[in-house]
Each structure stands twice: as C-alpha cells, then as structure tokens.
Amino acid sequence: MPQYIGSKLRKTEAILRNKSLRQFVPKTVRLNRLQLLRMLQQFKMVYVKPVSGTGGNGVMRVEKTAAGYHFQILTRKRSYKSLNAMYSAIQKETRGRGYLIQKGIHLLKYRGRRFDLRIMAQLNLRKRWETTGIIGRVAAPRKIVTNYHSGGTPTPVSRLLGSLSNKRKYNLTIQKLKNMGVTSGRAMKARFPGVCEVGVDVGLDSTLKPWILEVNTRPDPYIFRKLSDPSIFRKIRRYAKAYGRL
Numbered sequence: 232m233p234q235y236i237g238s239k240l241r242k243t244e245a246i247l248r249n250k251s252l253r254q255f256v257p258k259t260v261r262l263n264r265l266q267l268l269r270m271l272q273q274f275k276m277v278y279v280k281p282v283s284g285t286g287g288n289g290v291m292r293v294e295k296t297a298a299g300y301h302f303q304i305l306t307r308k309r310s311y312k313s314l315n316a317m318y319s320a321i322q323k324e325t326r327g328r329g330y331l332i333q334k335g336i337h338l339l340k341y342r343g344r345r346f347d348l349r350i351m352a353q354l355n356l357r358k359r360w361e362t363t364g365i366i367g368r369v370a371a372p373r374k375i376v377t378n379y380h381s382g383g384t385p386t387p388v389s390r391l392l393g394s395l396s397n398k399r400k401y402n403l404t405i406q407k408l409k410n411m412g413v414t415s416g417r418a419m420k421a422r423f424p425g426v427c428e429v430g431v432d433v434g435l436d437s438t439l440k441p442w443i444l445e446v447n448t449r450p451d452p453y454i455f456r457k458l459s460d461p462s463i464f465r466k467i468r469r470y471a472k473a474y475g476r477l
C-alpha cells in the first residue's frame with residue numbers, strides 16, 4: 232500500500248518546498264483566535280478545515296463583512312457582531328481537534344453552484360509521474376464543499392471550462408493543470424518517499440488562476456468512472472494495481 236499522509240499542514244509544507252508550486256498555494260496557518268483575526272483582516276473570506284479531515288466533513292467558510300462576522304458549515308449560515316462571539320461558536324464545532332485556516336478562494340460557479348477540479352497523478356509503469364485524469368466536481372446547491380460524499384456532482388472539465396475561453400486557451404489550461412499534477416506528485420514524493428499517487432484539489436478564481444486547495448495521498452479512483460471515456464479509469468486502475476493500491 233502506498234504511503235498515506237493525513238495532516239493537511241504537513242502536506243502543505245511539502246508542496247511549499249517546491250518553488251514553482253508555491254504561487255498556487257493559498258496561505259495556510261493553524262487555527263487560533265489571533266490567526267483568525269489576522270487572516271480575516273487580510274483576506275475577508277477564509278476556509279477553516281480539520282487538519283486531518285476527509286470528505287469535506289467539518290469544513291467551514293468564514294467571512295468578515297461590513298455587517299459583521301459570518302460562518303457557514305454545511306448549508307447553515309450564522310452571523311455574529313464580534314469576532315469573539317463567532318470564535319466561541321466555531322470552537323463548539325472544532326471541539327479541541329486540530330484545525331487550520333486557509334485563504335478562501337471565490338470558486339467559479341457552474342449554473343450557480345461552486346465547482347473545483349480533481350487532478351489525478353500517478354507513478355506510471357515506468358515509475359514516472361503522469362497525470363491520468365482530471366474531473367470537475369460541482370457542489371450541491373448552497374453547499375461550500377464539492378465532495379462527492381457531500382452531494383457534489385462529478386462533471387467533465389470540458390463542460391465546466393469549455394465555454395469560458397476559446398479552444399486554444401482551453402487546451403493550454405488543461406496542459407497547465409496536467410503539469411501541476413505531475414509537479415505535485417514529485418514534490419510529495421520528495422518529502423514522503425512512499426507516496427505513489429496524488430489527487431490535487433484545485434480551485435479556480437475569476438481570473439482562472441488555479442489554487443491548490445489540498446493534495447490527497449489516497450485519492451478516490453472511482454470518481455473517474457463517471458467520465459464517458461472508460462479508458463481513463465482503466466489506466467488509473469492499471470497503475471494503481473502496479474503499486475499495490477487496488
């Protein structure tokens with residue numbers, strides 16, 4: 232079985248060591264009240280997530296506006312007059328478990344729903360990193376996470392991005408994302424030698440800049456079964472079998 236790294240903070244550190252990836256990593260710090268104050272002053276909107284969470288569980292979207300402080304978990308949105316009042320409410324959710332704060336990305340929307348992308352990169356049969364799949368994930372209405380297990384819908388990238396730019400720009404964007412998968416795989420393996428596959432969660436902002444929201448070291452291969460081209464999942468499975476995952 233390939234190596235699994237649970238801590239999003241340790242994985243972020245590993246990615247930050249790579250000079251070409253650094254620019255795509257949203258600022259990430261451990262959660263405490265002072266850091267929340269600072270991050271909200273700097274970015275106005277942040278995500279608060281369990282350090283070792285999965286499936287979008289426990290993920291919160293936190294905002295500072297002229298009207299006050301707001302946070303949303305699942306589809307429940309609550310407002311507070313002061314940071315202290317909101318922080319007490321957040322602490323009830325975190326219950327002493329490790330959490331982090333990350334700069335929030337205003338994700339692009341498709342038919343009014345937020346979406347992000349999952350890039351699958353794997354060691355191929357020649358032990359070289361290869362991007363084997365890219366798929367979009369569209370959040371359920373009013374949800375702040377796109378995860379399949381939180382009601383997200385796997386969607387072909389061409390449907391999500393095809394209309395946003397011309398064919399040439401689209402192809403260039405896809406090529407960049409594929410390179411990002413390969414570079415992320417290499418960066419993770421440099422720090423954690425047992426890693427053989429990565430699933431990079433990438434958010435796009437309104438300028439189409441890709442942001443690395445997190446790098447999964449045991450990504451779900453089955454989501455790629457939702458694509459109409461069956462050869463994509465077959466290749467993912469072939470590579471995964473070769474390094475002992477499936």
Ligand SMILES: Nc1ncnc2c1ncn2[C@@H]1O[C@H](COP(=O)(O)OP(=O)(O)OP(=O)(O)O)[C@@H](O)[C@H]1O
Nearest residue numbers: 278284285286287288333334335336376377444445
């Ligand atoms: N900084 C952010 N800005 C905007 N959206 C975010 C941000 N961080 C996370 N999200 C949204 O929340 C979802 C879940 O976050 P993340 O992938 O970090 O945790 P997780 O899904 O619980 O972990 P895993 O992918 O290992 O199951 C993302 O796919 C994305 O839709």
Ligand SMILES: [Mg+2]
Nearest residue numbers: 286287432445
């Ligand atoms: Mg994720």
